[in-house]
Every structure is written in structure tokens, then in C-alpha cells.
Amino acid sequence: MATAAAIAAPLTEPPRGRQFLGHPFGLGVLTLSELWERFSYTGMQTLLVLYATHYLFQPAHVGAIWGIGPFRAVMEGMYGPLSPAALASAVFGLYAGLVYLTPILGGLLADRLIGKTRAITLGALLLTAGHFLMGYEQTFLIALLALVLGVGAFKTNITGQVGDLYAPNDLRRARGFQIFVMGISTAAMLAPLVCGTLGEKVGWAWGFGVAGVGMVVGLATYLAGRRWLPPEPAPIHKGGIVEPRPPLLPGEGRRIVVLVALLPVLALASVGNEQMFNAYLLWGEANYRLVFFGRTMPVTWLISITSVFAILGVAGTIAFWRWWATRWREPDEMTKLLIGTLICMLAPLILAAASLYAAGGHKISLGWAVIFHLVNEVGFASVYPVGMALYSRCAPRAIGSTMVALYYLHLFASNMLVGRLGGLLETMSPANFWLMHAGLIAIAAAILLVFRKLGGRLLAPIV
Structure with a gap:
């Protein structure tokens, strides 16, 4: 563990000779650090x-x-009387929602007070403590609080440091972020296989403990590679005076209104995807024939399936639109969001059909899971990253970072809704439960169609 003096030492300009896959070597440090953080987070989740x-x-x-x-x-x-399963669903929704809310506070902490490096280190320490505290029944709520605050301090700031590795005109920036995201997807694929298997087959504390060990490795990786990271920017406060921000340009206020109004729509579009870590696992445990090469597999392995398709979905979507652009005009972000939402709507319809088949007392094949995860991830690949691109492009420069941080609020709202909906699996038929999710996504698609017609010009690039 590094000393306080080492953590507080000023960063120097990262050495430029050493490279990582043709990128600044700091990208490798940050990717591995984030990989281990996502491994621990996904394993616990x-x-x-x-x-x-x-x-x-x-x-x-x-x-x-x-x-x-x-x-x-x-x-x-907030929710009324809760059974153990309904309380678990509500707690999951609250936790999963807050981890998309606290990064706003983490960004302010770094920008205003302690800088990105100290914020990331603090976040990693909180995450490590939270994962180990999950192994004890008494400290469950303390552990969740530590994890929520830890993600808030870690998530936004390490992503910001990736961007700081590149000059504004460096064309490698987008590819650098793709490498960074591939690290996240790899962690999301491995964590259920390791943490999930240990938690279900050996003991819950083992699964949470391995997640904590992963976070220790991530923190050690980050601190060991600090000399390769970008220097901290100048503080906002100088002599007690806050540097003025650039003013809003004419018409940008209406853009802000449209972007904020889109958040609840994107929250509805995401409910099917976000439910996968909640009620879907309980439904899958009861309905899938969880046999893999003749052996019963942990239900958490389903998340590894979706992580594989997440990687393929993003790569396939990028390749498809590149091919499309060679023949026709590539659609704008709003059109892609609409297409992605419609595809996402099909995923819970597949689960509704599977539920009807299972209603006769049959355990259903894992082939249904493969189809569901493939469709869901292809759709989500045209919603989440495309929405991020839309908000980063359309946000006024005066509040660009704030608007990108606010984009995460749609996942906060979606997970809060998922926590409420997940408890209904006990009282609704499984088919109706998934039809309800498809209906909510269909409502989002209809509203996006209206937004595309009425707000498309407002969200066009500023020349």
C-alpha cells in the first residue's frame, strides 16, 4: 500500500517512449485498473x-x-410490505441506481477538492473495504454504503484520466476508449464465472472475498503505474476565486431541455437490460435447464453469456454501420436510438414466450438464453453508447462534463424502477412480467419517435 506522501506527490508528465498497443502506456495502466474494479463490482452484483x-x-x-x-x-x-425476494429486489434497485448517481459527486470531489488521482485512490479503498465487509451479515448495509461511495469516486475520474492521455486532436482517442471498454467487458465476462461460482457453490463470503481481492489488485496496479498517468489539470480555485466558465450560446438552453427530457425515456428503454442482474436471475434459476456439458452450472454464469454478446454486439454494430455508410447515408444518433430501443423490446418478448413454454412444467433449454442475450445486447449496443455519443456531442461546452455526468442519471432511474418491478415477479405470471417490460420499452420507442420528429433539429450538430 502506498504511503500518504506518495499518493499526494505531484504527477509529472508521463514518459512518452513506452507504448501500449500503439497508445500511451498509461492506457494499459488505467485499463487494467478498471478491469479489476469492474471484476469486483460485477462479481458482487x-x-x-x-x-x-x-x-x-x-x-x-x-x-x-x-x-x-x-x-x-x-x-x-416507499414500496409497501416486502417479502425477502421483494426486499432483495428493492435493495438491488437502490444500490444499482445509486452507483450511477454518486459519480456526479465523485467528479465534483475531484474537480473542486482533491484531484482525480486522490479521488480514484479513495474510491478504490472504499470499494476494497465494502467487498470484504459483504462477507459479514452484520455489516451488510455499511458494505453497500462503502461500495456506492467507492464507485462514485472511482468511475467518473478514471474515465476522465483516459481522455486526459490524449491531445484534443489525437485521432487515437476513440480507439483508446474502445480498448478501455473491452477491458470492462472482459471483466464482466470473467467475474460471474469466478465470484458467482465460488459464491453459489462454496460460500457467499468466498464470492465477495474474491471480489475484494480483485479490487486490491486493481488499486495496486493503479498506484504502481502512477508515473505513466496524465498530470492533474490546474485547479478550478485560484486564490479563493473560481475561474469563470464559458457562457451558454444562443439556443443551447433549448438543447439542455431536450437532453434532460430524454433521460426518463432512456430509462424506460433500459429496463429490460437492467433487470438482468435482478429478477432475471431468479426467473432463470427457476426456468432454465442449467446443465452445461452434463454438469449443473451456477445461474450467475448467465451474466457471462451476456458479457460475451456485449463484446460481439458492440463490434458487430460498429462493423454494420461502417458497411452501411459505404452504400447509404448513416443515420443520426436519434434514429439509432430508436432502432436500438425497438430491438431491446424484442428481448423481453423472447422471455415471455419462453415463460409460456415453461408454464407446462418444462425446464427450458439454454438456447432460449442465448437468443435472449444476443438480441438484448445487439439492441443495447445501439442505445447506451449511442446515447453517450449524443450527449457528449450535443452538450454545450459551458457544461459539457456536467451533461455527460447527468447522462448516467437515466441508469439511476432505470435501476430504481427495476427494483420496484422485480418484486412483482412473485405476484404476476412470468409471461405477463416480461410482457410488462416489453410494453415499457415500446412506450420509450414511441416517445423517441416523437422526439426524433420534433427535437431532431435542435440536436443537430452546431456548425
């Missing part, structure tokens, strides 16, 4: 609902959690 439903929130164990009485009273005040 895949276990959370299963652990809470099958073990922690059962009557024999729930009373051991420090502060569970007041916490449960607050949750039931």
Missing part, C-alpha cells in the same frame, strides 16, 4: 440478489444486520 433472497433476508439471518429495522421501515414506506 451478480451475487447480491441471490445472496439476499436465499440467505441474508431469510428470517433466521435478517435480524443480524446492523440497522435493518429502520432501513426496512424506509424501504417498505
